[in-house]
Amino acid sequence: MTPRVELSKKQEEIVFAENGAIYVKASAGSGKTRVLTERVRYLLDKTNKKVLALTFTNKAGEEIKERLSDISEIDNRVFVGTFHSFCQSILENHGNLIGRAQMPHIFEDESDRLELVEQAIMQTPSYAEIYKNKSKQNQIDYRYSVLSFISKVKRELISDSELGQHTTDDNLVLIYHNYREILDNQNAIDFDDLLFLAHNLLVNYPKTAALYRRSFFAICIDEAQDLNNAQYQLLLALVNGEFNNIIMVGDSNQSIYNFNGSSPKYMDEQFVHDFDPVAVIKLNENYRSSKEVLLAAKKIIPDESDISETVKEGIFKIHCLKNEHDEAQWVVDKINELLTAKTHDDIEGEITLEKIAVLARNKYIFNQLENLLTENNLPFYYKMTPGMIRFESDLMKIFDLSLRVRLNPLDDLHKQRLLNYLNIKNSENMNLESMIPLVPDELVQNLILLVTELHDDGSNIKQKLESFRDTLTVNDENEKNMIFNDITEILNHWHNYAKKTDNKSLHQFKNAMALGKTHPLTQHSGITLSTVHTMKGQEFDIVFIIGMDDETFPDYRAVRSGGIELIQEKNNLYVAFTRAKRFLYVT
Numbered sequence: 001m002t003p004r005v006e007l008s009k010k011q012e013e014i015v016f017a018e019n020g021a022i023y024v025k026a027s028a029g030s031g032k033t034r035v036l037t038e039r040v041r042y043l044l045d046k047t048n049k050k051v052l053a054l055t056f057t058n059k060a061g062e063e064i065k066e067r068l069s070d071i072s073e074i075d076n077r078v079f080v081g082t083f084h085s086f087c088q089s090i091l092e093n094h095g096n097l098i099g100r101a102q103m104p105h106i107f108e109d110e111s112d113r114l115e116l117v118e119q120a121i122m123q124t125p126s127y128a129e130i131y132k133n134k135s136k137q138n139q140i141d142y143r144y145s146v147l148s149f150i151s152k153v154k155r156e157l158i159s160d161s162e163l164g165q166h167t168t169d170d171n172l173v174l175i176y177h178n179y180r181e182i183l184d185n186q187n188a189i190d191f192d193d194l195l196f197l198a199h200n201l202l203v204n205y206p207k208t209a210a211l212y213r214r215s216f217f218a219i220c221i222d223e224a225q226d227l228n229n230a231q232y233q234l235l236l237a238l239v240n241g242e243f244n245n246i247i248m249v250g251d252s253n254q255s256i257y258n259f260n261g262s263s264p265k266y267m268d269e270q271f272v273h274d275f276d277p278v279a280v281i282k283l284n285e286n287y288r289s290s291k292e293v294l295l296a297a298k299k300i301i302p303d304e305s306d307i308s309e310t311v312k313e314g315i316f317k318i319h320c321l322k323n324e325h326d327e328a329q330w331v332v333d334k335i336n337e338l339l340t341a342k343t344h345d346d347i348e349g350e351i352t353l354e355k356i357a358v359l360a361r362n363k364y365i366f367n368q369l370e371n372l373l374t375e376n377n378l379p380f381y382y383k384m385t386p387g388m389i390r391f392e393s394d395l396m397k398i399f400d401l402s403l404r405v406r407l408n409p410l411d412d413l414h415k416q417r418l419l420n421y422l423n424i425k426n427s428e429n430m431n432l433e434s435m436i437p438l439v440p441d442e443l444v445q446n447l448i449l450l451v452t453e454l455h456d457d458g459s460n461i462k463q464k465l466e467s468f469r470d471t472l473t474v475n476d477e478n479e480k481n482m483i484f485n486d487i488t489e490i491l492n493h494w495h496n497y498a499k500k501t502d503n504k505s506l507h508q509f510k511n512a513m514a515l516g517k518t519h520p521l522t523q524h525s526g527i528t529l530s531t532v533h534t535m536k537g538q539e540f541d542i543v544f545i546i547g548m549d550d551e552t553f554p555d556y557r558a559v560r561s562g563g564i565e566l567i568q569e570k571n572n573l574y575v576a577f578t579r580a581k582r583f584l585y586v587t
């Protein structure tokens with residue numbers, strides 16, 4: 001089997017390694033994703049079984065799939081996706097075993113979950129009064145702290161009988177149980193439940209785990225430094241000590257999700273202990289960055305990446321500016337200077353906006369820069385974690401709520417929100433049909449009617465939404481544009497979902513959207529603005545890192561707490577630096 005891309009000797013060693021557990025410790029830009037993709041290609045050539053490739057972002061998964069798209073029937077040969085989507089498919093296919101005959105609906109939005117937390121608090125008589133007497137800010141803080149406890153319990157797979165070991169607060173335990181009950185009653189789950197329930201299923205139904213195990217020839221895990229306990233335990237439950245054709249590829253210096261319970265210890269220590277790898281291979285050659293960028297990255301973390309003779313020289317510069325305005329102005333001037341120069345020996349092809357990214361620790365740091373870029377007619381786009389659509393128009397917000405209620409009549413949370421939107425009082429047996437005559441606005445009436453007329457398999461969603469759009473009469477041009485954009489966006493998501501799904505359903509579509517699986521892999525135009533966390537796995541010729549001042553980056557909370565949190569900030573900066581292929585400017 002010949003790989004489709006050029007590989008180094010070291011990379012070949014990994015791609016063509018014998019079966020068995022393999023641990024690849026790789027530094028930034030050393031070709032982890034490339035190696036993993038070629039390994040999958042090689043393995044598929046050796047077997048008729050499937051390969052399971054687990055990634056940490058949908059984008060990484062999509063890229064791997066795209067690079068393997070020349071293999072016939074590729075969708076039936078590999079499962080490439082995130083842990084969450086793998087768990088979703090386990091629950092979709094076998095959820096009946098744990099009393100989930102119908103796949104629950106995913107409540108993906110944090111604000112939804114915070115609202116449920118508040119309901120759970122109100123249903124806890126021993127705490128409700130105390131909560132009501134808190135200041136608004138303290139209530140908000142408390143809701144967040146409860147949500148973080150709930151998430152931790154699920155991520156750490158803590159059973160009910162062990163809860164007492166993790167908190168001395170009996171009220172918190174009661175609120176946790178109430179929250180779960182509220183979700184159950186609405187046939188809903190949150191993200192953490194996907195792993196929690198799928199793990200539970202595989203542990204309690206070992207025959208199902210065996211079924212999966214037998215269908216896979218190998219398991220490949222990318223960015224393994226991001227594993228958390230639930231994910232690692234899921235892997236253990238899946239293999240059950242009977243399967244070890246597993247390759248893990250990761251870089252502990254790029255571990256930046258400790259706040260989510262991730263730790264490189266799962267690959268560095270646990271995997272090595274539990275699977276006793278036949279090979280531990282280091283991958284150190286850097287194929288991405290210029291010499292100057294690599295030397296700068298090594299000052300943050302003296303890693304083992306190899307600065308080979310052939311890399312381009314590149315640029316690394318730090319500029320100290322007086323305030324945010326001067327900083328933004330400097331970045332804009334530098335971008336204009338680069339664009340005017342058009343070319344540089346170190347950069348392939350013309351210097352375009354698309355080759356430039358500006359990174360910062362947090363989103364708010366971009367405020368000044370966004371204004372100046374707009375004033376200077378420099379197009380940019382803000383890179384978001386792909387996920388659900390944020391509808392801009394009121395009409396399509398109503399569509400989204402109505403669709404949720406239509407698909408899940410038990411969904412009281414969104415039903416109540418819809419009723420509030422429509423200014424209708426809730427009453428017993430209220431459903432979409434009974435809401436329609438109570439809505440004064442004809443356009444909204446038609447939209448809700450449209451939702452009730454959608455086929456379960458979504459076969460008429462395109463036609464229905466297009467004809468709604470084409471006959472739309474809205475006087476306000478802005479509102480009309482927003483509605484058009486929203487409709488186009490949801491139809492793009494539908495198209496993306498439909499083209500890769502055999503047994504389509506609106507219910508499954510909604511869950512796939514919640515998991516960010518339907519996001520179109522579009523090439524954006526303009527300069528990319530992004531936080532460091534969202535830039536994982538990406539690369540740009542020219543990178544600016546702004547807001548590099550005390551308390552901002554590193555984040556003041558990490559500075560105060562020190563320890564692992566401060567180390568994570570250092571890793572964050574290392575990830576940011578190593579996104580640059582040629583030029584790196586820090587301000």
Ligand SMILES: Nc1ncnc2c1ncn2[C@@H]1O[C@H](COP(=O)(O)OP(=O)(O)OP(=O)(O)O)[C@@H](O)[C@H]1O
Nearest residue numbers: 006007008028029030031032033034287288537538
């Ligand atoms: N053997 C090779 N020859 C030429 N280019 C390569 C080779 N291997 C990888 N590259 C290129 O190097 C860059 C980094 O590769 P890749 O994204 O796979 O690295 P990575 O280790 O996953 O990076 P990171 O973890 O820092 O995101 C890509 O542009 C890739 O195409």
